[in-house]
Amino acid sequence: MVNETDQKNDTMDKKGITRRKFILGTIIVAILGAFGSLLSLLKVLSPSKKGSGYVSTIDPGDVLVYATGSKIGMEIKASSLDTGDAELVYPKGKSSNPANLVQLIKLSESNFKTPTDIKLTDKGFVAYSAICTHLGCTVSWVKNQSSPDASYTECFCHNSIFNPSRGDLVEGGPAPIPLAQIGVKVNNDDTLAFTGNFTGPIGPQV
Ligand code: FES
Known part of the structure; x- marks a missing residue:
């Protein structure tokens, strides 16, 4: 019990x-x-992962359109750019993907040196990713009025400098690698089109 x-x-x-x-x-x-x-x-x-979130959806044949300014969304004409000019562009209809942002540049054809891939240029037009490889800011164009072929690309976030006539090699600042080149061609109607996708990694690489 x-x-x-x-x-x-x-x-x-x-x-x-x-x-x-x-x-x-x-x-x-x-x-x-x-x-x-x-x-x-x-x-x-x-720090941000290498290239995190930056996957381009550019296809061969995509037509280039203005990414900024009053002509945003309109097809860019080759004849509208002089030597030493540059424009930020998107492939038509694909502006919602920031990884597709490209800097289109016009230089003298004879000015290109390695490692620029000459096959991916046309009539002095060359194009590179516009997303800085340091931390992903959009790059800017610095035009040299007296010597247009000496114009260059700069990222004003931390002052990285890229040489567009030499494959956008880094010539100053913290960017770890060049901006990747992408092929462009001038169409018969004076518009421009991409001929493929980027030749290297895009977006932040640190
Ligand atoms: S993000 Fe371009 S230099 Fe830092």
Whole structure:
């Protein structure tokens, strides 16, 4: 027969087990919470992954259109650019993908040197990704009025400089690699079209 004292002890034991389970559960939840916070912090502190999110959808034959200015969305004409000029362009109908942003440049044909892929140029037109390979800012064009072929591309976020007549090699600043070239050709109707996709990685590479 179970007396009253035994019953009391039994109840107290069960309460002790329940309390221990509760404390253990609380500790596990706290550890998991701290681990989650640490992961979140590491994610924030980490630099952007190489090329993360930058996947171009440009196809051969896509026509180039203005990406900025009053003519945005309109087809660009080859005859509208003089030597030393450049425009930011998109493939027609594909402007919603920022990875498709390209800088179209007009230089003297005789000015191109390696590693520019001459086969991917036409009538002095050459094109490169407009997304800086450092941290992904859009690059700008710096025109040299007195010597148009000496014009160059610069990213004003951290002052990386690229040489468009030499495959957009990095000539200054923190950008780790050149801006990738992409083939262009002049069509019979004076519009321009892409002839393929980028020859190298695009987007941030650090
Ligand atoms: S993002 Fe272009 S130089 Fe830093």
